[in-house]
Amino acid sequence: MNFIIVLASFLAMEAVAWFTHKYLMHGLLWSLHKDHHKKESSGFFEHNDFFFLIFAIPGIISLYIGMEAGYNYLFWIGLGITIYGLCYFLVHDIFIHQRFKLLRKIDNSYFKAIRRAHKMHHKHLGKEDGECFGMLWVPMKYFREQRSRA
Template identity: 50%
Template sequence: MVLTFVAMEAVAWATHKYVLHGFMWFLHKSHHTRHQHTFELNDLFFAYYGMLAMLFFIFGESPLDYRFWIGAGITLYGVAYFLIHDVFIHRRIKLFGKTSNKYLRALNIAHKVHHKVNQRDGSESFGMLWVAPRYFQSASKSIRKQKQINRGSLLN
């Protein structure tokens, strides 16, 4: 289950870069466009992974074998994706405010860099949980600046 969860980051990265920003861009571009609706065509990919996990559960259920645990790993990754990507980053549900956690701030910055490009080509940072080291520097600067603002010591 843990191995599948970790492997899903590589699967998600490759799918995002080569499928979503490739031949399935016609569905994914809804995610790179500002809109006021709750759902977007891009959400169909969530349903795809849900069906995939469900099949692993069904075929690995009796007797309980490795396929069941693969389905569990995919499901856990889906839960993490929903909480981090949809709730924390895109604020589809307003639960979290600004964070001073360096990793979460770096993750948010990397995702914003990804969304700077509203076209199929030219984007970067395709992962969901793995963050390139350069974004940690930006996150540290952002956190320091926020702390200075909160203390009222930023002179501008």
């Protein structure tokens, strides 16, 4: 049952990430996210990196409270959130944006579709008219595009 809770939490985080990216990062919190689209600073960190902390806090709190309560369901929810955060970091920051020079040569149609969808997201420099707000779920047209190139 704990595995199901972790998996459900992980999958729910994709919906949370999509919603917050579309309606908060490209809305009320654009001031924190815009440097991710417009590269306003030349340093390693962006204002957008604050979202790492914003997303990590519920996971950390759930892990702590769940652990204190004898590893109840909150712990497993926190674990799902944390695993999603790790995947987000690996896919978004390392694979897509190459903030560390790792995972550069992945030759997999799923990962190529993720990279293409994210590139399409970044073609919009403003907060309006965006597309592809998720991270792991990619519209089918990007998979078909990758298959036709293979």
